[in-house]
Amino acid sequence: MSNEPVFCQRFEISGKDFINAGKASTTIKAILREIGIQPAVIRRAAIACYEAEMNVVLYARKAIIELRVTPQEIRIRVEDEGDGIPDVGLAMQPGYSTASDEIREMGFGAGMGLPNIKNNADTLQIHSVVGRGTTLEMAIGL
Amino acid sequence: MTVRDVAIRLALGLLTESEGLEREITGGYASDLLSDVIAHSQAGNLWITLQTHRNIIAVATLKELAAIVLVNGRTPDADTLVKAREEKAVILSSRLPAFELIGQLYQMGIRGAV
Numbered sequence: 001m002s003n004e005p006v007f008c009q010r011f012e013i014s015g016k017d018f019i020n021a022g023k024a025s026t027t028i029k030a031i032l033r034e035i036g037i038q039p040a041v042i043r044r045a046a047i048a049c050y051e052a053e054m055n056v057v058l059y060a061r062k063a064i065i066e067l068r069v070t071p072q073e074i075r076i077r078v079e080d081e082g083d084g085i086p087d088v089g090l091a092m093q094p095g096y097s098t099a100s101d102e103i104r105e106m107g108f109g110a111g112m113g114l115p116n117i118k119n120n121a122d123t124l125q126i127h128s129v130v131g132r133g134t135t136l137e138m139a140i141g142l
Numbered sequence: 143m144t145v146r147d148v149a150i151r152l153a154l155g156l157l158t159e160s161e162g163l164e165r166e167i168t169g170g171y172a173s174d175l176l177s178d179v180i181a182h183s184q185a186g187n188l189w190i191t192l193q194t195h196r197n198i199i200a201v202a203t204l205k206e207l208a209a210i211v212l213v214n215g216r217t218p219d220a221d222t223l224v225k226a227r228e229e230k231a232v233i234l235s236s237r238l239p240a241f242e243l244i245g246q247l248y249q250m251g252i253r254g255a256v
């Protein structure tokens with residue numbers, strides 16, 4: 001079997017852009033539906049992607065989301081430029097959040113975003129450099 | 143029980159189009175934290191909340207929720223309604239606070255997933 005992507009697309013997203021927040025995830029969901037991916041897998045990919053996208057909107061300056069679909073898996077990479085995460089282990093803990101009061105009033109800040117990604121993706125890798133940015137790479141097997 | 147049945151019995155206001163009212167309700171979930179709803183709600187649930195901004199539509203769509211029910215007579219932001227139309231999400235509103243509304247839903251037989 002080949003690892004050649006049958007599909008690859010990139011999306012640019014901006015931090016603090018609450019108007020377009022979630023659009024990349026919605027588009028990715030539509031693409032996966034069009035390619036004929038199983039609904040249960042699409043649901044998981046869309047949730048994981050949405051949480052990662054919202055974290056960029058809330059905590060980073062900008063990011064590139066790359067969607068790659070191969071015959072074996074869906075791979076989503078979210079590479080942002082931002083402050084980075086000082087302690088990834090801590091950030092992964094359910095309930096941990098640095099969201100401001102203003103952000104919390106909008107319903108963010110449960111500290112459940114990264115745990116939701118972990119629960120919906122088959123694999124999740126986080127690489128973060130303080131002062132530079134964070135890269136999330138998640139994969140869901142087909 | 144459908145979204146329409148509940149809306150009629152509890153005199154909930156319908157803030158979106160009449161599309162989606164025949165959805166079958168599988169249960170309910172109450173929370174004002176979006177990622178908590180993503181983690182714990184089930185497809186077909188009624189979501190009881192006081193959040194009104196546009197991101198509630200993304201959450202309802204991602205989780206395939208039957209309807210969003212706003213409490214305390216809250217009204218959604220204008221762009222929330224636009225987004226709801228695009229995504230065919232249903233928004234209902236109740237004048238009751240969450241505690242009373244959920245009590246009534248529970249009496250009607252609607253349960254959470256435990």
Ligand SMILES: Nc1ncnc2c1ncn2[C@@H]1O[C@H](COP(=O)(O)OP(=O)(O)OP(=O)(O)O)[C@@H](O)[C@H]1O
Nearest residue numbers: 055059084091097098108109110111112113114177
């Ligand atoms: N891309 C990122 N850049 C910088 N910090 C981040 C990023 N993603 C997450 N974090 C940090 O990790 C914490 C936990 O993230 P997580 O998504 O789990 O929760 P949250 O965003 O605070 O709340 P929720 O996702 O439940 O609305 C955040 O509060 C933030 O401090």
Ligand SMILES: [Mg+2]
Nearest residue numbers: 054055113114
């Ligand atoms: Mg988050």
